[in-house]
Amino acid sequence: MAYVVERKPLSLSERLYIPQVLAGMKTTLKHFFAPNVTMEYPEQRPAIPPGYRGVPTLVKDPNGREKCVSCQLCEFVCPPKAIRITPGEIPPDAANAHVEKGPKAFDIDMLRCIYCGLCQEVCPEEAIWLQNQYSMSGYTREEMVNNKERLYELGGTLPDQHFKWDKKKAAEQRGNAHH
Ligand code: SF4
Numbered sequence: 001m002a003y004v005v006e007r008k009p010l011s012l013s014e015r016l017y018i019p020q021v022l023a024g025m026k027t028t029l030k031h032f033f034a035p036n037v038t039m040e041y042p043e044q045r046p047a048i049p050p051g052y053r054g055v056p057t058l059v060k061d062p063n064g065r066e067k068c069v070s071c072q073l074c075e076f077v078c079p080p081k082a083i084r085i086t087p088g089e090i091p092p093d094a095a096n097a098h099v100e101k102g103p104k105a106f107d108i109d110m111l112r113c114i115y116c117g118l119c120q121e122v123c124p125e126e127a128i129w130l131q132n133q134y135s136m137s138g139y140t141r142e143e144m145v146n147n148k149e150r151l152y153e154l155g156g157t158l159p160d161q162h163f164k165w166d167k168k169k170a171a172e173q174r175g176n177a178h179h
C-alpha cells in the first residue's frame with residue numbers, strides 16, 4: 001500500500017523568499033570582496049607534486065645515450081594502443097652497438113593516452129617516464145602525436161643509478177660479451 005508523506009507547510013519567511021535572497025546576496029558579497037584566488041594560467045602555474053604522472057616522455061642516460069632498447073613492452077601493455085614503435089638496429093660504430101637495438105621511430109598519440117603510467121611501470125630500462133609536463137594542445141590530430149625527437153625533448157635526462165651500458169661495455173672488454 002502506498003504511504004503518503006504529508007508536505008510540511010511553508011512558514012511565512014519561506015513563503016516570502018526574502019531571507020533566502022538576502023542569504024544568497026551575503027554569500028555573493030563575501031566572495032566579491034575576498035582576495036582573488038584564481039590562478040592566471042598559463043602565466044602562473046601550480047607547483048607539481050613529486051611523482052606526478054604527466055605526459056609520457058623518453059629519457060636518456062647521463063651519458064646522453066638512448067635507454068630505450070625497443071623491446072616494445074610498453075607498446076604491448078598500453079591499454080588504448082597509444083604507442084607505436086618501429087624497432088631499428090644500432091649502428092655498428094655506436095658506443096652501445098654490442099648491446100641491443102633501439103627505436104627507429106617512437107610515437108605516442110596523446111589523443112589516446114590516458115596517463116595510466118603502465119608504460120613506465122613495465123619498461124625494463126626505465127626509459128619512459130611520465131613527468132610533470134601536463135599541458136598539451138594542438139590544432140590538428142597530427143600535432144598531438146609526440147614523435148621520438150619530441151619525446152626526448154620533453155624527457156631530457158633523468159638520474160640513472162644503473163649505468164647499464166657502461167657495465168656491459170666493461171664486461172665485454174673483460175672478455176664476457178654476454179654479461
Ligand atoms: S601512460 Fe598509459 S595510455 Fe599513456 S602511453 Fe603510457 S601506457 Fe599508454
Ligand code: SF4
Binds near residue numbers: 122123125
Ligand atoms: S620504452 Fe621501455 S618498454 Fe618501451 S620499448 Fe623502450 S625499453 Fe621497451
